[in-house]
Amino acid sequence: MSSATSTGSTVGVLARQEIRNYLRHKLFWFGAALVLVVDVVMVLHLDDDPSSSGSYMIAPAALLGVLGVVVMFGLTRRSDRAAEAAGVVAVPERTRTLALAGATVVPFALALVSFVAAVVAWNVHPPADYVVPPGVSDTFVYAQMFGDGVLCAVGGPLLGLLLARYLPRRGVAAVASVVLVLVTILLQGGLFPGGQPYRVFWFRTYFLSQSIEGGPGQHHFTTFPGNPYIWIGYLVVVCALGLVLAVRHDPDADRATLDKVAGGLVVAAVALGVLAMTVGFTTSIVHPAVCPTC
Amino acid sequence: MTTTARLAGAWKTFGGVPAVHPTSIELRPGVVGLLGPNGAGKTTLLRLLSTALAPSGGRIEVTGLDVTASHANRVQARRRIGYCPQEVVYPRGMTAVSFLDYIAVLKEWKNAASRAAEVRRVLDLVHLGDRGAMKVSKLSGGQRRRLAIAQALIGRPDLLILDEPTTGLDPEQRASLRGLLSGLAGTVLTSTHQTEDVSAMCDRVLVIDDGAIRFDGTVPELIATAAGRVHLGPSACAGAVQTWKTGTGLVRSVGGQPAPDSCVVDPSVEDAYLLLRSAGRTRQGVT
Numbered sequence: 001m002s003s004a005t006s007t008g009s010t011v012g013v014l015a016r017q018e019i020r021n022y023l024r025h026k027l028f029w030f031g032a033a034l035v036l037v038v039d040v041v042m043v044l045h046l047d048d049d050p051s052s053s054g055s056y057m058i059a060p061a062a063l064l065g066v067l068g069v070v071v072m073f074g075l076t077r078r079s080d081r082a083a084e085a086a087g088v089v090a091v092p093e094r095t096r097t098l099a100l101a102g103a104t105v106v107p108f109a110l111a112l113v114s115f116v117a118a119v120v121a122w123n124v125h126p127p128a129d130y131v132v133p134p135g136v137s138d139t140f141v142y143a144q145m146f147g148d149g150v151l152c153a154v155g156g157p158l159l160g161l162l163l164a165r166y167l168p169r170r171g172v173a174a175v176a177s178v179v180l181v182l183v184t185i186l187l188q189g190g191l192f193p194g195g196q197p198y199r200v201f202w203f204r205t206y207f208l209s210q211s212i213e214g215g216p217g218q219h220h221f222t223t224f225p226g227n228p229y230i231w232i233g234y235l236v237v238v239c240a241l242g243l244v245l246a247v248r249h250d251p252d253a254d255r256a257t258l259d260k261v262a263g264g265l266v267v268a269a270v271a272l273g274v275l276a277m278t279v280g281f282t283t284s285i286v287h288p289a290v291c292p293t294c
Numbered sequence: 295m296t297t298t299a300r301l302a303g304a305w306k307t308f309g310g311v312p313a314v315h316p317t318s319i320e321l322r323p324g325v326v327g328l329l330g331p332n333g334a335g336k337t338t339l340l341r342l343l344s345t346a347l348a349p350s351g352g353r354i355e356v357t358g359l360d361v362t363a364s365h366a367n368r369v370q371a372r373r374r375i376g377y378c379p380q381e382v383v384y385p386r387g388m389t390a391v392s393f394l395d396y397i398a399v400l401k402e403w404k405n406a407a408s409r410a411a412e413v414r415r416v417l418d419l420v421h422l423g424d425r426g427a428m429k430v431s432k433l434s435g436g437q438r439r440r441l442a443i444a445q446a447l448i449g450r451p452d453l454l455i456l457d458e459p460t461t462g463l464d465p466e467q468r469a470s471l472r473g474l475l476s477g478l479a480g481t482v483l484t485s486t487h488q489t490e491d492v493s494a495m496c497d498r499v500l501v502i503d504d505g506a507i508r509f510d511g512t513v514p515e516l517i518a519t520a521a522g523r524v525h526l527g528p529s530a531c532a533g534a535v536q537t538w539k540t541g542t543g544l545v546r547s548v549g550g551q552p553a554p555d556s557c558v559v560d561p562s563v564e565d566a567y568l569l570l571r572s573a574g575r576t577r578q579g580v581t
Contacts, residue, residue, distance in 0.1 A: 013404045017396060078385040082396045085384060086445055087377030087455075088346045089400035090369050096400075252365050 011095050015102030018075060022103040025071045031063035032110055038063075039117045043124070050128035050293055051221070053121035054141060054208055057149030060111035061204050065156030066177045068107050072160030073173035076100055080168065093250035097161065101243050104157045111153035118145050130289035131221045132208070143228035144207040151235040152204050156180075158242045165249040189224040189284075196284060197277040200226040203235060210294050211286055219294035221287040227280030234272035241265040297322055297355075298453050298481035299343055304352030304362075306338055313338040315506045316352060321453070321481050327496035327513075328485040329567055335505040336485040337380055337457055343483065344377040344455045357452050373402065376451030380458050380485075382442040384430045390417065390441055391426040397445045416444040419474055421467075435462040443471070456484040460491055489564040493517075501567060503574040513563060520561035520569050524548050527556025535572040 022028060038059040041047055049055075079096050083089055119142055132141070159180075163172050180203075186192070187199040189206040199205060211222040241262060248258040299321040306314045314335045321343075330336045341347035342354060345361050345368045354361050356371040384393065394413040403409040417423050420440040425433060433441065439462045446454060456475075460468045468488070472495040475482050486492060492499050492513065499516050501509035509516060525547045530537035534550030547556065548565045549572060 010399070010402055010404060014399050017399060074386075078387070079396075081383055081385040082388075082393065083400060085379070085382045085393075085442065086397045086400060087341075087379045088344050088372045088375060089397070090372045090402050091400045092369070 010091055011098050014096060014099035018099050018103035019106055021075055022071065022106045027067050027071050031067040035059050035063045035110060035114055039114050042121045043117050045121065045125040051131045052125050052127040053118035054127060056118050057114065057145045060114045060149040061152035064107040064111055064153035066180055068153065068156035069160040069177045070173040072100065072157035073164045076161050076164035077168060092252050094247045094253050097246050100161055101158065104154045107153040107157055108150065111150040115146055115150050130287055130291050133221065133223045133285040133287040135285060136223050140228060143232055147228055147232045147235050148204055151232065155203055155235065155239050158239050162242045162246045165246045197225040197282065200231055200276045201273050210291060219291045221291055223281060223285040225281045225283055227276050230272055230279060231276040234269060234276050237265055237269045237272055241269060298357060300355040302353040304342060304349040304354050306342060306347065307350045312505050314342065317507055319507065319510065321483060323481050324497035325475055325482045325495050327492035327499045328483060328502060329492060329499060330502035331571065334502045336502055339502060340455050340457050340485060344375055345371055346377065374452040376446035376454045378442050378446040378456045378459055384438065388430055389427055390422060390430055390433065393430055394445055398448050401449050412448055416447045419447055420444045421470060436464060436467050439463055452480045454478065454480060454482045458485055460486055460488050489567055493563040501570050503571060508570055508574055516563060516566045517561055520566040522558055523569060524559050524561040524565045525552050525556040526559045527553045529553045531556060535568050
């Protein structure tokens with residue numbers, strides 16, 4: 001075979017292609033456009049939200065993360081079909097998997113812009129006095145924003161990649177997206193009063209919300225138990241575990257080594273998850289002031 | 295002449311059922327046709343040679359590399375193999391160029407400029423140079439088939455394996471493909487049901503039936519096996535393998551006892567193939 005002039009690694013070249021494919025995906029554009037609209041509303045404080053940008057990171061989580069499950073699932077199936085069309089190629093599946101994972105830089109970058117915008121908005125238009133309970137720092141809020149928004153925007157596409165590797169069937173990504181949203185709703189802080197520390201295992205977790213106890217006109221803002229700093233570490237490890245498992249799908253991969261790495265990541269995830277539940281606030285902190293606008 | 299690929303007692307079973315019996319063949323530069331009925335093991339044999347499928351036993355070498363020995367050898371061999379599967383499901387939303395460009399990356403063409411030039415080259419080879427910007431879904435069946443062949447041609451492989459490449463091509467496209475394949479420098483192994491393709495372009499022909507190679511030789515040698523066994527006359531020969539009325543009103547009989555007033559005619563590859571198949575069925579006790 002004639003020599004193909006070498007420029008960079010194959011995974012790098014392939015990752016650039018997948019990044020372009022991600023950027024061209026219509027569903028990504030739909031989500032990205034809405035995220036940017038939300039960013040503008042947030043930064044300009046057009047809705048006069050008393051909690052400032054505290055809850056805005058749901059936009060990248062839903063519009064880049066949840067939709068990213070579908071986007072990445074589709075890109076992975078497309079890559080698989082191309083490889084199948086070629087019959088045999090020198091580049092293994094794991095290289096394509098890594099390149100696809102590299103394309104998560106797209107939602108990551110956009111979510112990072114949203115995160116920076118949220119931090120700016122938090123400082124330019126600070127939350128009302130009755131929003132953040134005493135003892136809760138700005139960095140606590142930033143940590144939950146980062147985990148809720150930026151890491152979920154990456155985690156969604158990685159979940160799509162993992163599903164496409166192990167369950168490459170039509171509709172799987174859509175069903176997974178619906179399940180993600182439903183479980184997230186069920187695990188909202190206010191709906192889960194008895195076991196609030198334990199819901200921190202979930203990928204999008206509310207740390208700051210309105211208490212619904214006390215009836216109308218009696219609502220208080222509440223910070224739920226859990227440690228968002230450690231929770232970020234937990235999310236990063238879960239994302240890494242998803243990637244390792246996706247790479248492991250390649251029958252020619254070094255599965256013995258990958259199994260050891262996956263095992264280590266599972267241990268780390270469990271440890272960080274338990275720590276995120278038990279270190280930091282162990283009970284809800286209810287703001288003493290009643291929310292006059294709730 | 296150097297050997298491009300070699301099967302040494304290679305065999306394959308699926309769930310205990312043999313798909314390819316222990317087979318030993320050597321492939322050298324030239325066009326080799328693989329004939330056989332549906333389910334004979336053609337695709338399995340091609341997939342074994344392409345390294346897409348691991349044999350249940352035996353050894354397979356491609357360009358001197360024992361692909362059954364190690365994964366590294368398989369990867370090395372894949373760099374020198376072009377394979378066009380029988381059925382290709384294309385990725386959605388891609389144009390012909392973007393599809394080939396992606397495949398070229400998977401074949402380790404890392405430099406964008408040389409990759410683009412290679413994609414243009416193979417598109418021109420299959421006469422799709424003016425369809426590069428079209429979505430694959432908008433191409434006709436024949437054009438999609440040619441696109442599948444184009445991807446196999448990327449990188450000028452030493453061993454080109456084509457699984458029924460002429461399916462869906464019109465006579466002009468088939469003739470064009472013959473011209474292309476016969477002009478290639480390396481080894482081409484192509485399975486087909488079109489016996490005229492074999493007689494038109496193949497240096498060598500393999501006939502596979504029931505997972506075993508029944509014939510291995512040149513086209514004239516294959517035709518010679520039917521010499522004196524094909525007749526043309528007013529009526530069919532008794533016991534003929536196949537008979538049909540020709541456009542002249544006379545009946546062509548392949549095999550069987552010569553009918554009165556019939557005369558021997560020159561056999562074709564198809565006649566020889568039909569007789570080989572008949573012999574195979576007789577061997578298996580099938581009538």
